[in-house]
Amino acid sequence: MALLAGRTVLLRAGVRLGAEAATRGGNGARRFASHRVLVEPDAAAGIATIKLKNPPVNSLSLEFLTELIICLEKLENDKTFRGIILTSDCPGIFSAGLDLREMCGKNPAHYAEYWRAVQEIWLKLYLSNMVLVAAINGASPAGGCLMALTCDYRVLADNPRYRIGLNETLLGIIAPFWFKDNLVNTIGHRAADRALQLGLLFPPTEALQVGMVDQVVPEDQIHSTALSVMSQWLAIPDHARQLTKSMMRKATADHLIKQREADIQNFVSFISKDSIQKSLQVYLEKLKQKKH
Numbered sequence: 001m002a003l004l005a006g007r008t009v010l011l012r013a014g015v016r017l018g019a020e021a022a023t024r025g026g027n028g029a030r031r032f033a034s035h036r037v038l039v040e041p042d043a044a045a046g047i048a049t050i051k052l053k054n055p056p057v058n059s060l061s062l063e064f065l066t067e068l069i070i071c072l073e074k075l076e077n078d079k080t081f082r083g084i085i086l087t088s089d090c091p092g093i094f095s096a097g098l099d100l101r102e103m104c105g106k107n108p109a110h111y112a113e114y115w116r117a118v119q120e121i122w123l124k125l126y127l128s129n130m131v132l133v134a135a136i137n138g139a140s141p142a143g144g145c146l147m148a149l150t151c152d153y154r155v156l157a158d159n160p161r162y163r164i165g166l167n168e169t170l171l172g173i174i175a176p177f178w179f180k181d182n183l184v185n186t187i188g189h190r191a192a193d194r195a196l197q198l199g200l201l202f203p204p205t206e207a208l209q210v211g212m213v214d215q216v217v218p219e220d221q222i223h224s225t226a227l228s229v230m231s232q233w234l235a236i237p238d239h240a241r242q243l244t245k246s247m248m249r250k251a252t253a254d255h256l257i258k259q260r261e262a263d264i265q266n267f268v269s270f271i272s273k274d275s276i277q278k279s280l281q282v283y284l285e286k287l288k289q290k291k292h
């Protein structure tokens, strides 16, 4: 059933899927992997585990986003799968968010192409017909947090270094309205107002308290917990759950869909400003110097 999916992916022609491979797993399910997106299918259970693998920090580059979008489309169109567990293959990092190098020192056409891909991954995840469970096994700032927020349920590993939140203001940039909408829908208006203005990154206990995640578990239990949550969600008849999900999310998604082009133009003109470019460069430089 395709109640929510089925929209077109608008992406640059010629983006390579790298070493994409499709083979048959032990249980007969197709196993497909690209350079950076590993898919572990469990056909019997109807679940695919997506492991993000773009070391060192799973930053969301254009190529990585493109691979992820294609992977999600394949899974969405494959009736074998009713649920996805989204997790990371990079130790200690779920995702560092948008790749700052895609937003620095490039031309307006590149910024526009990049932003369209960011919008697309959000729409694909947020409107998926499948049950999405985020098994957050590492730090999850900004775009990394946003990916987790699109899921139906979030389990976070209990490690004080695994902070999660929309920290855009700390970089001198602004979370777009649809990041904000997704956060407000998750933690409520007052908590989102404070979290966004201060760019808060919540450690696990606080993330649970504010409702940013649904459960915090010891790190070695993250996958088993995600599987058990998934089986609970998959016990609900698909049509009822999907229609309910659509009812809950459609207005938020439509808010972006109706003004996608204007949102791209806003992003391009904002990110192209000298002052913003300067802030991003300083932030990147600080990240690099942190090690030395």
Ligand SMILES: CCCCCCCCCCCCC/C=C/C(=O)SCCNC(=O)CCNC(=O)[C@H](O)C(C)(C)COP(=O)(O)OP(=O)(O)OC[C@H]1O[C@@H](n2cnc3c(N)ncnc32)[C@H](O)[C@@H]1OP(=O)(O)O
Binding pocket: 056, 057, 059, 093, 095, 096, 097, 098, 099, 100, 101, 139, 141, 142, 143, 144, 167, 168, 171, 173, 174, 175, 176, 266, 267, 270, 271, 284, 287, 288, 290, 291
């Ligand atoms: C009227 C108003 C109109 C408004 C219009 C609005 C328009 C919209 C505006 C723009 C909106 C943009 C939204 C942005 C969303 C984002 O996601 S921005 C990205 C935010 N991410 C972060 O702040 C995370 C930064 N990274 C870290 O904090 C740490 O790296 C980590 C994730 C906690 C991991 O730490 P550690 O394991 O110690 O690794 P590091 O040594 O720090 O990093 C390793 C290398 O990776 C590089 N790197 C890290 N993060 C990124 C990244 N996001 N992008 C690119 N590269 C990254 C880091 O520099 C290191 O590189 P090397 O030194 O070369 O090894």
